[in-house]
Amino acid sequence: MQQYDLIVIGSGPAGRRAAIQAAKLEKTVLVIERGGHVGGVSVHTGTIPSKTLRETVLNLTGWRERGFYGRSYRVKQQISAEDLRRRLLITLDHEVDVLEHQFNRNRVQQLRGMAKFRDANTLEVTKDDGEVVHVRGTSILLAVGTRPYRPAHIDFDGQTILDSDDILHIKDVPRSMIVIGAGVIGIEYATIFSALDTVVTVVEPRDGMLDFIDKEIVEDFTYQLRDRNMKLIFGQTAEKVEKDEGGKVRVTLKSGRVLGAEMVLFAAGRVGATDTLNLEACGLVADSRGRLKVNPETFQTDVPNIYAAGDVVGFPSLASTSMEQGRIAARHAVRAPAQDPPQYFPYGIYAVPEISTCGLTEEEVRQRGIPYECGIAHFRETSRGHIMGLESGMLKMIFSLKTRRLLGVHIVGEGATELVHIGQAVLNLKGTVEYFVENTFNYPTLAEAYKIAGLDAWNRMGELPAKKASA
Ligand SMILES: Cc1cc2nc3c(=O)[nH]c(=O)nc-3n(C[C@H](O)[C@H](O)[C@H](O)COP(=O)(O)OP(=O)(O)OC[C@H]3O[C@@H](n4cnc5c(N)ncnc54)[C@H](O)[C@@H]3O)c2cc1C
C-alpha cells in the first residue's frame, strides 16, 4: 500500500494550498478528488463561475456605462444563456490548467475517486471505473467542502427550480425569478440577474440581509436594489415551491402569500460533504450540518493525525480563508508550524453593486463601548467617479477617538473588493487616521475616497494632541 506524509481529500482552495505547501516542504503528498477536474466548488460551481458570470453580465449589458447613457443602454440587445456560458468555459479551462500545472511541477500526486476512511490512517478510494485502491497517510487533511442544501420537500428539476449548482446550466435567461434566501449566494445571483433585467423577488425569513455587514452600508445597498425594482421580502419564510400547469413556479410563503415566476433559485445554505467519508472508522463525528470541529489555530480535529480546513469547518466559508486554513493545517501536520494570521481578513460580496468590508462594524464598535468617529466618502465626489459616470458608491472608515487607529473599513460600489485591501493593510499594521491625511494618493482614482473619508473623520477628530501642544 502506498504511504504518504500527507493525504489531502478535496482539491478546492483549502486542499490545493495545503498540498502545495507540504510539497514545498519536501513531503510526499497525494490529493484525492472525486470530481472530473481539480479545483473544487471554488472553480467549478462557486466562486469563479459566479464571478465570471457577473463580469460577463456587466460587460454584455453595458451596466458600467449606464451612468452616462441611461438605464436602457445595452451593449448586446438579446443576451442568451449561451452568451453567458461561453466566457465561463474559457475561464474554467484556464483555472484548471493553472492548478494542474502547479500540482505537476510541485510533484503533488493525484488520484481521481471517492475517498472514505478504513481507519485513522488508511483510506479506501473508489475510482470512476470501479477499481478500489487503498492508501495510507501519516496525516490526512479533510478539505471536502460543502454542497447546496436541498430540502426533500422541494422538487428540484434543474431548469425551473434550481440550486446554485444548477444555475450555471440554464437554457434561457428567465424573465422573472424568485430567490429563496438572502445569504451571500442568494444576493449575488439575485443582483446579477436583476442587472440582466430579470424581474427578481428575494424571500428571506430574517428581518433583513447580510447582518454581519455595517448597517449603513446595507441600507445604501438595499436602497439601490429597491431603486431598480427588485422586490425584497424580509421576515417571511418560503414554505412550498411548486410548478403550475403552464410551467411557471409558485412559491407559497408562511403568511399564505403566493408568488409566481419563471424560475426559482433556492439558496438557503449549504451542508458539509462528510456523509460519504465513513467518519465512524476514524473516530470523528460531524454536526447536524455535516461540519467538523477543529482547533481554530492548527485545524487539527479531535483525532490528532486528522486535520480539516475550508468550508467543512464552517465560518467564514470563503475561498480566500479556506486557502489560508489549508496552508496552516498542512504546516502543522508536517511539523512546520505557521505564524499566527493577522487579526482581520476582508469579506467581499460580488453583488451588483459590490460590497467589501474589513474590521469592526459601527454596531460592533458601539457594543464594545469604544469612543469613535466615522469618515465617509461618496464615489461621486472623486474625479475618477466623474470619469466613470458613477452615481453611487461609498466608503466608510471608523476610527478610535482614543488611539486614532482605524477600526473598520466598509465599502459599497464599483471596485469595493479591490479597494478594501488598502484599509485592510492599515488595519492590520495598526495605522491611524493620519495615514490617510498625510499620504498622497494617485489621482484620479477611486482610492482617493480613502483620502476624502480620512479627512472627513479628521476634521471632526481634530489635530493629534502632540501637534496641538507643539503649535
Ligand atoms: C455560488 C458561490 C459563490 C462563491 N463566491 C465566493 C467568493 O466570491 N469569494 C470567496 O472567497 N468564496 C466564495 N465562495 C465560497 C468558496 O467557493 C468556498 O469557500 C471554497 O470553495 C471552499 O473551499 P474548500 O477547499 O473548503 O472546498 P471545495 O471548494 O468545496 O472543494 C471540495 C472538493 O472536495 C471534493 N470531495 C468531497 N468529498 C470527497 C471525497 N469523499 N473524496 C474525494 N473528493 C471529495 C469535492 O469534489 C470538491 O472538489 C462561493 C461559494 C459558492 C457556492
Ligand SMILES: NC(=O)c1ccc[n+]([C@@H]2O[C@H](COP(=O)([O-])OP(=O)(O)OC[C@H]3O[C@@H](n4cnc5c(N)ncnc54)[C@H](O)[C@@H]3O)[C@@H](O)[C@H]2O)c1
Ligand atoms: N462573495 C463571497 O465571498 C461568497 C459568495 C457566495 C457564497 N459564499 C459563502 O458560501 C456560504 C453559503 O452561502 P449561502 O448564501 O448559501 O448561505 P447562508 O447560510 O449564508 O444564507 C442562507 C440564507 O437563506 C435563508 N433561509 C433559510 N431558509 C429559508 C427559507 N425557507 N426561505 C427563505 N430563506 C431562507 C437564511 O435565513 C439565510 O439568510 C456562506 O457562508 C458564504 O460565506 C461567499
